[in-house]
Amino acid sequence: MKSLLSAGLVVSLACAIAIPALAPAAAQSPDRVSRFGEYQGYSEPLYDEWVRVSQYVPVRDGTRLAVDIFRPAVGGTPVDDPLPVIWTFHRYHRARVDRAGKLTTILDQAPELEMMLRYGYVVAAADVRGGGASFGTRDGEFTRQEALDAYDLTEWFAAQPWSNGKIGMYGLSYLAITQYTAASTQPPHLKAIFPMMAMFDLYSFVYPGGVLNQDFLLSWGGNTILLDKILPAAPVDDDPDGALRDEAMAEHRDNANIYTMATENPFRDSRVNTGERTLFAELSPSSYIDAINDSGVAIYHLGGWFDMYPRDALTWFANLTVPQKIVMTPWSHNGKGGFDLATEHLRWFDYWLKGIDNGIMDEPPIVYRVMGAPRASAWRTATEWPLPQTQPTAYYFHPGPSGSVQSANDGLLIAEPPAAGDSADAYTVDYSTTTGGTTRWTDGYGGGYGYPDMRPNDEKSLTYTTLPLASDLEITGHPIAHLWVTSTASDGDFFVYLEEVDPRGKSTYISEGVLRASHRATAEAPWSTLGLPFHRSFESDISPLPDGTPVELVFDLLPTSNIFDAGHRLRVTVTGADADTFLTPQLDPPPTVTIYRNADYPSHIVLPVIPAE
Secondary structure: OOOOOOOOOOOOOOOOEEHHHOOOOOOOOOOOEEEOOEEEOOOOOOOOEEEEEEEEEEOOOOOEEEEEEEEEEEOOEEOOOOEEEEEEEEOOOOOEEOOOOOEEOHHHHOOOHHHHHHOOOEEEEEEOOOOOOOOOOOOOOOOHHHHHHHHHHHHHHHHOOOEEEEEEEEEEOHHHHHHHHHHHOOOOOEEEEEEEOOOOOHHHHHOHHHOEOHHHHHHHHHHHHHHHHOOOOOOOOOOOOOHHHHHHHHHHHHOOOHHHHHHOOOOOOOOOOOOOOOHHHHOOHHHHHHHHHHHOOEEEEEEEEEOOOHHHHHHHHHHOOOOEEEEEEEEEOOOOOOOOHHHHHHHHHHHHHOOOOOOHHHOOOEEEEOEOOOHHHOEEEEOOOOOOOOEEEEEEEEOOOOOOOOOOOOEEEEOOOOOOOOOEEEEEOOOOOOOOOOOOOHHHHOOOOOOOOOHHHHOOOEEEEOOOOOOOEEEEEOOEEEEEEEEOOOOOEEEEEEEEEOOOOOEEEEEEEEEEHHHOOOOOOOOOOOOOOOOOOOHHHOOOOOOOOOEEEEEEOOOEEEEEOOOOEEEEEEEOOOOOOOEOOOOOOOOEEEEEEOOOOEOEEEEEEEOOO
16 A cells, blocks of 8 residues: 555446546536536635624523624625525534633634635534533433534524525534434525534444444543533633633533443443433434435535544445435545545535535545555546445455464465365464554544554464465455354454555554454344444344354454555454453453364455456
8 A cells, every 4th residue: 555644335337437537517618617626716705804703592492502603704894795604513612712812713623614704604613502611411412402402503593694594514523423413303494514524323333343432432521521511612702701601511510421321331222321212222323314314405425444434424325315425535533635625615515505506416426535546546436335346355364374474373365265174273362452542543532543563463463464466456345354253252352454564564554343242143224234244232132152163253344445555465463352442351361262264164354356447
């Protein structure tokens, strides 16, 4: 892979098309250009200044929410022309003031919004109920009450004299999820949203494969407690001494503890202290698919191959029938670069909020970046996902040595099934194995991003590595692991990593998947899973490992799009823990697991191979 950071649903073409080769969808002259990341001649910047005001807005139950409003201005005075409004529902303080008195606003957090102001949009940000300077108490995250608050604010924006009644929403992460939940309430004036890096299914995030995402929950939960109860947000204009803000923060003391809620409800159908519905039915964004589809709100999804939610972004796209587009970037949660994000916001909202026919909806709906591809052909388009030209290819576990790593077994990975015989690899679980302290998960709560050379981890694990590739190999889609296992314990966690190994032996992380063996039962999902295995993880589905009889664990790795370079190797690494990220119960002594690789129990990984043109 040439660069991790240089850098859907199935395309009906014979192959994906590099964007630079595409003709613009709309009729264009040299002065009018509208294509992915490029835009000129359809609208013009009209303003070079703006004015911020901040106030409380009451919602239907009287709870006052703190709102910042930025309006384009001339000579320091906001313009009177009714303009479209784009806003975000902020979980992490819409604005704050540091000890030196410096104000930080949403424009500092998302600089692309300045372009929207220049082109004649009102930009707004509101603190969520129970957060920032807003009043109220939080009963959880992504609640129905929060969605109804978003409805009320949307309609309030639409009713203002400086609004043209066409409302959009923007934002990353939590600020993206609230866009989907807002759309589910079907505000009449919400026309389009631009959610970036958003969760789809809460259980699959909190308990991927049934394993608690402990570091994220503890760290993110701790950060939100700090923001809600200790660190003050900026007060609104009519509260210069912060008295109202402090009164609001006093109400935050009763906010629910998300870590406690999660650990008390380890199964998808758990209902400890959750009222009439299960926690994961009540709070998961995936519960609102039908309502979002009924809303008709146009959606431009953005995901990242190294984000926490790449599968989620593609699953949103697969399940929604509203007008929509998606771009899959090579980013982690807080990554950026490679195309003009502000321009894509402008193209999207110009079309849906200003009625400018710039051709954006005539383009292929999917744009994705192939990491490691030449710059001129790295950004590609599709009309469907998974890509129809995908050739699912099974790479089987074989005995080694590969000569590429001093791991517990140094097995080979070969695209041929194993021969008959009793072949297996025994492994005593090493609970210190880890992907490190700056991963896709840590970046989700601001903890940094950057995977280390995976060799030290591989050396404490089971590995299966190909011979050096004779030619470049593109993998775009969803890898699926098939492990045949036994264990001296009745349960265990199985982590599978896909890596790229260069000729010097450096091993680069590409993707991962995990499954707790007792959660191995599959079921039909209540939504499209893109053909991927779905582990319902109801309490009644849980089954211990049988003594001595191999069972198959089938689970997907997070999707990716990467070219493995000629001369490099693919590696699949199997461990029993990710010590810095997930909570795996530690047994003493550690159990011995056996991975089978024979004709009867052929452990393998199915990779979404894209044939060379």
